[in-house]
Amino acid sequence: MTLYSCATSTTVEKNTSSAQDNQELMSNCNNGDGLACSKLGFYYKKIGNIPKALEFNKKGCDLKEQSACFNLENIHATNNNYETIVASKVKFYGQDSCRCYKMKPKWYNTSRFGHKKQFIPFKVSFLISDEGEPKNITVRLSEKRDEAFEKCVETIFKDARFPVPNEMDKREHEFEFQITI
Numbered sequence: 001m002t003l004y005s006c007a008t009s010t011t012v013e014k015n016t017s018s019a020q021d022n023q024e025l026m027s028n029c030n031n032g033d034g035l036a037c038s039k040l041g042f043y044y045k046k047i048g049n050i051p052k053a054l055e056f057n058k059k060g061c062d063l064k065e066q067s068a069c070f071n072l073e074n075i076h077a078t079n080n081n082y083e084t085i086v087a088s089k090v091k092f093y094g095q096d097s098c099r100c101y102k103m104k105p106k107w108y109n110t111s112r113f114g115h116k117k118q119f120i121p122f123k124v125s126f127l128i129s130d131e132g133e134p135k136n137i138t139v140r141l142s143e144k145r146d147e148a149f150e151k152c153v154e155t156i157f158k159d160a161r162f163p164v165p166n167e168m169d170k171r172e173h174e175f176e177f178q179i180t181i
Contacts, residue, residue, distance in 0.1 A: 022040065022043065024036075025037075025039050025040050025043075026040065029056065029059060029060070032063060033063070034059075034060040034061075034062075034063030034064060034065025034068055035060070035065050035067070035068075036060075037056045037057070037059045037060030037063060037065065037068055038056070038057060038060040038065050038067045038068035038071060040052075040056040040060075041053045041054075041055075041056035041057035041059075041060060041068055041071050041072075042057075042067075042071060044056060045057075045071065053071070054072070056068075057069075057071045057072040058072055086128070086162055086163070086169075086173060090124070090160075090173070090175050096156045097122075097152070097153045097156055097177065100148075100149050100152030100153055100156075121141075121142045121176065121177070122139060122140060122141045122142065122149075122153070122176075122177055123139070123140045123142075123174060123175065123176050123177070124137065124138070124139050124153060124157060124174070124175050124177065125137070125138050125140075125172055125173065125174035125175070126138070126157060126172070126173055127170060127171070127172050127173070128162055128165040128169055128170055128173065129170075130164065130165070130170075131164065132161055132162045132163055132164045132165065133158075133161070133162070134157050134158065134160055134162065136172075137154050137157050137158065139153045139154055
């Protein structure tokens with residue numbers, strides 16, 4: 001699974017919080033407007049309604065809207081509701097990992113003022129304890145080892161609270177992230 005944090009995409013991030021905007025988008029989506037479906041999917045993902053986000057992004061993707069397909073790839077869907085909740089929380093905490101790079105001047109300088117963007121992929125894996133705490137956290141960069149970054153991300157995940165797992169959910173979770181700087 002790939003989750004993107006701090007990444008820019010073709011997603012249209014229009015604020016669709018008003019009921020009138022949502023009704024108009026819903027009508028347009030139902031009439032075959034894939035972009036409207038994508039915007040609704042983005043809205044529902046933003047407020048944490050993953051099932052609705054999946055529904056609208058799938059509809060938009062079926063209508064050949066590229067941004068909806070992109071969004072759909074970035075939502076971890078599974079029949080296991082607990083894992084979906086974990087994925088959502090991981091994405092939220094994963095966004096904090098951007099600060100781990102931006103703390104470092106050599107990375108921060110490339111992230112502003114029109115410099116060429118760089119993509120830094122990394123993986124986080126962990127187990128969930130009986131109390132809903134992540135344990136045995138490992139962070140792996142796909143480029144050269146960076147202990148400061150790994151420690152920073154580890155700290156973020158240690159601070160995260162997850163739903164208390166059932167027996168099946170105590171297994172190892174591994175998530176891929178990609179930071180755009």
